[in-house]
Amino acid sequence: MLDDKRVREMWWLFARILPIDEKAGELFGVKFAQLLPETCTTLGNECAKNLETFDMYLDFIVQSINYMRKETDDQPNIDYNQEEIQKQMRESIARKT
Secondary structure (H helix, E strand, C coil), X not given: CCCHHHHHHHHHHHHHHCCCCCCCCEECCEEHHHHHHHHHHHHHHHHHHCHHHHHHHXXXXXXXXXXXXXXXXXXXXXXXXXXXXXHHHHHHHHHHC
């Protein structure tokens, strides 16, 4: 069972350990390196309010990590049309490369 206080603490810590370059661009006129800690604090507070849903997201992240490390060929399970999601992901990635 997740502890809401610990969820908030880990979001705070997460924002501070990401290797974000201080020279990174801006978003809405604010440097990304400054915006990220505030965003993660807000996310931590919101996740702590709905621990059950957040726990499902954590399962998704674990499955994603296993996929990225090539420990499995199965992408995370989501409650959407998997084929449509795959198609949209490929098209979006192709446009940005």
